[in-house]
Amino acid sequence: EVRLVESGGGLIQPGGSLRLSCAASGFTVTSNYMSWVRQAPGKGLEWVSVIYSGGSTYYADSVKGRFTISRDTSKNTLYLQMNSLRAEDTAVYYCARLETKRTGFDPWGLGTLVTVSS
């Protein structure tokens, strides 16, 4: 079964750092495009970042320079390192597989909530 499980969310003060993890099973992270998508409370979905199978990484303007996407082949896990966090980064963060740019985001994990507040 293809499955994604996020972890690492929590309450963090503005300016702080947090690392999210997304453990994959049923497929190989490095053979696919992998992405992070977030959803602020009561708001819509926002694409955050992608890492291509070849290792290239891309970011939404809203997080560029503050967030870093990466993966660990041995753990078959995707990560999102989030630095200089702001109140507006408060959201449920989902990881999702892309396979390629054509195939859409599927599957999705259940998400992990990040709350940035003092």
Place this chain on the structure above:
Amino acid sequence: QTVVTQEPSFSVSPGGTVTLTCGLSSGSVSTTYYPSWYQQTPGQAPRTLIYSTNTRSSGVPDRFSGSILGNKAALTITGAQADDDSDYYCVLYMGGGSWVFGGGTKLTVL
């Protein structure tokens, strides 16, 4: 900054047909944007319905279909059911490793 537009809300009667659209603030949506569609109910993760304009994801009933209508991507639900009452999001590939989601459409079935 390109904005992906969706109707904020729509309503449909049970058994009816509804078409939701996904456009661009500037320009036309084509298949090269690889539009995909997602259904989300409150508190749940999104569920993939359609990808690459018109390909149904595994397990999605054939009453969901995708297309390009005029200058927009479209999601048509034929024979709406009560459990189609959800939020629907489209996303477009903008090139250069960038995707943009629409603001979502809240569909009410009543």
